[in-house]
Amino acid sequence: MDRSESDAHSELPRELTELERNLLLDLFAIIAEHADEVSQPVDHERVVRAFVMACAQHANQRRESGEVFIVHPASVAKICAGLRADTPTLCAGLLHETVADSLNFLDEIRRIFGEDVANLATAAASGPAEIASRDQLQPEDPRSTVSMAAESRTIQIMVADRLHNLRTIAGLPEEDQIAIARETLAIYAPLVHRLGIHAIKVELEDLSFATLDPLRFQEIKRLVGRKRDDRERDVFEALGHLSHALEGSGIRGEISGRAKHFYSIYSKMTNKGREFEQIHDLMGIRLIVESEDDCYAAIALIHSLWSPIPGRLKDYIAHPKMNGYRSLHTTVTTASESLLEIQVRTRAMHEHAASDHWQYKENSVRDQ
Numbered sequence: 001m002d003r004s005e006s007d008a009h010s011e012l013p014r015e016l017t018e019l020e021r022n023l024l025l026d027l028f029a030i031i032a033e034h035a036d037e038v039s040q041p042v043d044h045e046r047v048v049r050a051f052v053m054a055c056a057q058h059a060n061q062r063r064e065s066g067e068v069f070i071v072h073p074a075s076v077a078k079i080c081a082g083l084r085a086d087t088p089t090l091c092a093g094l095l096h097e098t099v100a101d102s103l104n105f106l107d108e109i110r111r112i113f114g115e116d117v118a119n120l121a122t123a124a125a126s127g128p129a130e131i132a133s134r135d136q137l138q139p140e141d142p143r144s145t146v147s148m149a150a151e152s153r154t155i156q157i158m159v160a161d162r163l164h165n166l167r168t169i170a171g172l173p174e175e176d177q178i179a180i181a182r183e184t185l186a187i188y189a190p191l192v193h194r195l196g197i198h199a200i201k202v203e204l205e206d207l208s209f210a211t212l213d214p215l216r217f218q219e220i221k222r223l224v225g226r227k228r229d230d231r232e233r234d235v236f237e238a239l240g241h242l243s244h245a246l247e248g249s250g251i252r253g254e255i256s257g258r259a260k261h262f263y264s265i266y267s268k269m270t271n272k273g274r275e276f277e278q279i280h281d282l283m284g285i286r287l288i289v290e291s292e293d294d295c296y297a298a299i300a301l302i303h304s305l306w307s308p309i310p311g312r313l314k315d316y317i318a319h320p321k322m323n324g325y326r327s328l329h330t331t332v333t334t335a336s337e338s339l340l341e342i343q344v345r346t347r348a349m350h351e352h353a354a355s356d357h358w359q360y361k362e363n364s365v366r367d368q
Helices: 003-010 018-033 044-057 071-082 087-101 103-113 115-125 142-148 152-167 174-195 198-212 214-224 228-249 262-272 292-305 347-366
Strands: 253-259 283-289 328-333 339-346
Touching (some): 292 328, 292 339
16 A cells, blocks of 8 residues: 555544545445556545545435435446546546536536546536437447547446446336436447446446346346356357467467357347347357468367367358458357357458447447
């Protein structure tokens, strides 16, 4: 812990309640966890000042759920801290609701924290209007969308605000819950996807899905049958097994893996008209190698590690899809008897697939 952090902890304002003190200490803990990953140290004194100001402005306020209001901006700041946010972003995250309550307070924020924090808080308080039409709920072009959102720091605050609202959505009227969930799937999730914040995208989509169709969500959750953490663990073990085998074979490649989340499974069932039993990629690994020959050599290696599912080897290299997509796909059964889909391709094939994936995502969202 550096001096500024130690001082901030030991000199917490005495007027804070026990709840407020704990919220602030939780925020500092997350900041400390990512201290080595940020370009500039967080100014803890400024964060404390922003937090105290937020507490004063939201004193005696409660959310519709009955929760003490300061919990919300503190939670937004904690999510931003997990995204390695800088000091102005953290301060604006704590203060964005004060701007939403009263624009007159903006001059006070500007005087104490400067133009940067004031602009961030104002932009974040404007909500998704800067991203897309609230009426049409349609995403804009990927490049113009990010531009309209002003900058990534503003997006961080807006996304964190939306994520915490979804986590606590049960206190809202049903019609508001539905509107928020639809807006999240149409605007926020695609935007977060473009920024590459996968974990938040997954949570936004699953929480929205659970809100819009709770019965179907519970059905898929039951069919999947295992907690996501268990599936993630299986993927991690498979990645290690394959990585070790590749080192011994001389095949050089980049490996990544993921366990499909509930909304992704639902989308695949809906968009492709499949039953749950036809979804073979609840867990997946992607291997990017240097040449086409390596693609075929890697598939042979994979089939020596795990038992392939008959009929599930797809050679889109020799027989590309109509859109030019090229890759090798196979589905295997792991030692834990889990189904694992593996895709193998070259870097050039992957870049083409990523470009095509954007178009697929845009069409999927517009068809909802």
